[in-house]
Amino acid sequence: DAGITQSPRHKVTETGTPVTLRCHQTENHRYMYWYRQDPGHGLRLIHYSYGVKDTDKGEVSDGYSVSRSKTEDFLLTLESATSSQTSVYFCAISDDLAGGYSYNEQFFGPGTRLTVL
């Protein structure tokens, strides 16, 4: 999985509790992303980061916050988990576009399955 780890891999929590998911990379890539995957919706971008302390919202950012204090770590926080946030969460990384005729590939981590009761 291209030097990407996610922790925890599985978590069950209760409505209203805070939850933090961690993504760790060893590739020194600049960009990091958090997606959620739900049946019928594919993968939807929650937040992304284009450098340390530089983050921006994706299409489904409500109820989520992120932080990136080091290149290798990108944290996703659910301040007060709700049942609608039950999902599989994927972290992805990519680097700056290489020169020439190329494109920027995103590499995905193994995912975290979160269940909010």
Next chain:
Amino acid sequence: QQQVKQSPQSLIVQKGGISIINCAYENTAFDYFPWYQQFPGKGPALLIAIRPDVSEKKEGRFTISFNKSAKQFSLHIMDSQPGDSATYFCAASMNFGNEKLTFGTGTRLTIIP
């Protein structure tokens, strides 16, 4: 707003047959169209990608066909094998992938003997 529409939602193909998955996009600024393959319990992995200056790209048994005027692109899997059984996602991005990816909703492909 669903900017990338993918069909079918599920597909069953016999071993040796051709699997075809279609996607349509709305944003004409997209210039990078990857396909991702995902096995159960794993993260998606890039399978093949195309830029809109070509109409077709082939890598082994996998081919992307791209129709810029129709704003459609498709994945063809020739000689489909049971090991190809997975969920496939199309996606699109601007700036050759430097911008965020917008994904289709996925196709669950099952190859039967």
